Each structure stands twice: as C-alpha cells, then as structure tokens.
Amino acid sequence: MFYVVMVTYLVFGYNFDVFMATVVDFAIDKGTALEAAVGLIPLFSMTDTFGRLCVPLLADKGYVTRSCLAMLTYLWMAIVLQAFPLVTGYYQVLAACLCLAMPIGCGVTMYPTLMAEYLGIQRLPLSYGIVGTVAGPLFILKPFFIGYFRDYVGSYDNMYRYLSGGVFILAFLWFAVVLSESRKQKAWKPTSAGATEAIIVAGHAFYCNPGFPRQHNNIGRTSGNCWQNLARTSV
Structure with a gap:
C-alpha cells in the first residue's frame, strides 16, 4: 500500500499545482477578461473549503470507506478535467472550476488520513520523508511540462487531458484497493x-x-x- 499512497501523492499533487498555475491563462484563452480570470481563484476556494470540511465526513461517519471515498474523489477529478477543454466563456470556466475545487479540497485532507490508515501513525515521519524525496525531483519538472503546452502546443487543452488520464489511473488503483478490501471482508466468517x-x-x-x-x-x-x-x- 505504500506505493499506492506514494503514487497518489505524486499524481494528485502534480495535478493540483499545475492546475493552479495555469487556470488564469486557461480562462483568458477561453475568452475571459483578465480581471474576471484573476477572480476565479478566490471563487475556487468556496467549494474547495466545502470539500475539505464536509466531504471527508462521509468516511468519518462510516457511510463509505476511506478507500471508496478516495476512488470517487479521483474519478470526479478525472471527469471534470476531461471537460475543461470543452468549456467556452467565463461562466462555463467558473462552473468547471467550482466542480473541480470540491474533489481537490477533499483530496488534500484525505491524503494524510490515507497514509495514517494504511501505513500506521508510527511510520508517518519516515513515509513523508521518502515521498518527499521522490516527489522533489519530479515536481521540479513542472515548469517544463507547462511550458511545453504553452509555448509549443499553444493550448492547455491537451495538457488537461493528460492530467485527467493520470487521475483516472489513480481512481482505478483505488478501485482495486476497494475490491481487495471487500473480498477480505467476505472471506471473514464468524466463529461457530x-x-x-x-x-x-x-x-x-x-x-x-x-x-x-x-x-x-x-x-x-x-x-x-x-x-x-x-x-x-x-x-
């Protein structure tokens, strides 16, 4: 499970950082004025806060498991990111940003709980150190990744499609975790x-x-x- 959690951090963190760095330019490319595009980030925080505070309560209250909530969160992100190249105009970009902010907020707060649940609280310092060591060199490459689509491709549309594909793979990994946990529960039998x-x-x-x-x-x-x-x- 350590590798699943580490890949989760890498893919989710990459998506979050790249999106926040490019959303203003993306909105301008879609016909939004500069003043309105800059205001997308404060509006983004509304549903982001709801995703951080309210959505994880579904797992805390026992309605769903944390692995199932993680799977749904990343699947939601993948679908919304896939819709970004299709939007036109300010209001469609705003609606897409608000829809994406909620799973991003949930994912930010879910990652530490996933690491604590599957790796143990005693291993958290070492786990964070290993993940940070692996993530550092990869995150340095973000400007080159963004610059390629900005300077050579001329559009962020395909970039968001690539990001969506990465998060979809992440959702598939957690779907496999959910299936594994459900099989373990079915295999357990009460004592005679x-x-x-x-x-x-x-x-x-x-x-x-x-x-x-x-x-x-x-x-x-x-x-x-x-x-x-x-x-x-x-x-």
Whole structure:
C-alpha cells in the first residue's frame, strides 16, 4: 500500500499545482477578461473549503470507506478535467472550476488520513520523508511540462487531458484497493457456536484465576467458585 499512497501523492499533487498555475491563462484563452480570470481563484476556494470540511465526513461517519471515498474523489477529478477543454466563456470556466475545487479540497485532507490508515501513525515521519524525496525531483519538472503546452502546443487543452488520464489511473488503483478490501471482508466468517462456548469457558477460567497472589487460606474457596462458574456455563 505504500506505493499506492506514494503514487497518489505524486499524481494528485502534480495535478493540483499545475492546475493552479495555469487556470488564469486557461480562462483568458477561453475568452475571459483578465480581471474576471484573476477572480476565479478566490471563487475556487468556496467549494474547495466545502470539500475539505464536509466531504471527508462521509468516511468519518462510516457511510463509505476511506478507500471508496478516495476512488470517487479521483474519478470526479478525472471527469471534470476531461471537460475543461470543452468549456467556452467565463461562466462555463467558473462552473468547471467550482466542480473541480470540491474533489481537490477533499483530496488534500484525505491524503494524510490515507497514509495514517494504511501505513500506521508510527511510520508517518519516515513515509513523508521518502515521498518527499521522490516527489522533489519530479515536481521540479513542472515548469517544463507547462511550458511545453504553452509555448509549443499553444493550448492547455491537451495538457488537461493528460492530467485527467493520470487521475483516472489513480481512481482505478483505488478501485482495486476497494475490491481487495471487500473480498477480505467476505472471506471473514464468524466463529461457530462451539467455539463461542469455548471462548466463554476460557473467559471464566481467566477471571477465576487471573494470576494475582492470594492468601493460602483462600485457595480452596477460589477453586470452588471456579467450578461453580464452569457448571453454570455448561448448563
């Protein structure tokens, strides 16, 4: 699971940083005025805040598992990013940004909880260090990635399609995790009636003889209580 979590950080972080660096230029290319395009980022924070604070509650309350919520979040991102090249005009760009902000906000808050759940709290410092070491050189290449589409291709449309494909692969990885977890739950079987009775008898034996020191004159009385408890259990 460490590799799944690491790939999640790399792909999601790359998408988030590239989008925030290019959304203003993208809106201008789609016919939005500069003043209106700059205002997209503050408006972006509205649904981003909702995604950070409210959407993760679905997993905290137990309605869905965290792996399922992660899968839905990245699938949502992939669909919206795929729709970005199709928008025209300010209001369509604004609607696309608001739709994308919610899964981005959810993904930002979900990543630490996913790492803690699948890797353990004790391994968090080491895990963050390894992921940061791998992510650093890759994130340095972001200006070249953006510049290629800006200077050579002349449009961000295909760039958003590539970003959408990466997030879709991420959603597929978490779909595999969801299937694996569901199979493990189906494979678990409750204990049989005989095993349950054995556990109860063992529990009585433990409470009757917890291993604490006793006075010599109370040994007979304690043993008698144990036999009485065992007799009640067998009946």
